[in-house]
Amino acid sequence: MPNSNRDRAHSTTGTGGPGSSGEPLKHQTDIARAAALIADPSRARILKCLADGRALPANALAGEAGIGAATASAHLAKLVEGALLTVEQRGRHRFYRLAGPDVSAALECLALIAPPLAITSLKQSNRAHALHRGRSCYDHLAGRLGVAIMRGLLERNILTGHDGIHRPGEAVRDRPASYGHDAQYRLTRAGHTALAELGIDTDRLPPRRPAIRYCVDWSEHQHHLAGGLGAVLTARLFALDWVRWGRSPRVVHVTDKGIDGLERTLGVALTHDSNPAVPATAPPVPRTGPSPERSR
Structure with a gap:
């Protein structure tokens, strides 16, 4: 049996995770609930902002999403309750991050079927x-x-x-x-x-x-x-x-x-x-x- 990371690191593990095929969806999976959380444009912008794995405070996420602090707080609470985000206390501030790489991978997969956003400015083009x-x-x-x-x-x-x-x-x-x-x-x-x-x-x-x-x-x-x-x-x-x-x-x-x-x-x-x-x-x-x- 392998007993070190050196043993594990010699091969790719190819099971599980988003994007795997040939596995039936579990009947208990509430896809509609997760989809409803992502469907709101402001919440979608918050999730995309956190897709790099970093933790950010609510005020930064509000600015990125283009919404007020109170509105952002309500959206963040729903995303935490829906297990798409986790929150951690750092002194007086609460920092939010994606609940895990599966959430990021799900966003990437949705991007494949989502219509493209029109690029209407030089800033968007540069980005x-x-x-x-x-x-x-x-x-x-x-x-x-x-x-x-x-x-x-x-x-x-x-x-x-x-x-x-x-x-x-x-x-x-x-x-x-x-x-x-x-x-x-x-x-x-x-x-x-x-x-x-x-x-x-x-x-x-x-x-x-x-x-x-x-x-x-x-x-x-x-x-x-x-x-x-x-x-x-x-x-x-x-x-x-x-x-x-x-x-x-x-x-x-x-x-x-x-x-x-x-x-x-x-x-x-x-x-x-x-x-x-x-x-x-x-x-x-x-x-x-x-x-x-x-x-x-």
Whole structure:
């Protein structure tokens, strides 16, 4: 029996979670109640604002949703009661966050069937492009940045098991904006060493979640790293000041230090506007799927 994160980290766990197929819905599941909570535009904006996994106070969420403090308080109470949010007390302030990655994944899946919001301003256009370049997917990185990091992990033989490309015609259970199940990624022994040099102890990954998991990135139609390793790697990149939060929710930018560090450690080539350079050998990226404004 495996008794360490090193044992768990050698393979992908592909069961459960949003986006899995072939499993019947439980009759006891009250989908209508959850849908009704998300259906309110103000509550939907609050949920999207929290989709990066951070905890925010009520006043910040009210500002993002464009509503008053009293209205925001009422909406937050309903979301907490409906188990979509959790709340924690920090001194005199209450901070709210998504109840877990399943809530974030559900929002991503809804984005696939939701009509796109019209982009009517330069600000919205800039934000849409920024989300494509780099964004958070709950507690890990997505967009071109997340996909480029995944490619670097594969090319440096830190991970093995798949080439990281989503091919809709060959996919069995994988769908965009969902956890993947078709590929079986493994962390190599060389990968343990490489990550240790980056300051990541693979024996101390979060014990109550799959060590290695991936999502099918909805904007790039390629895989990005999720699971315990994805979360720890993302946290490490923030700690090194290689990436920073942007001004808009979920937007992530790469610093100049990060451009150098990611190329040195993972072979990830980034331009100075934080756009991962796509190698000439990379397959064309399908442009189907939701626009950034659908799910952000």
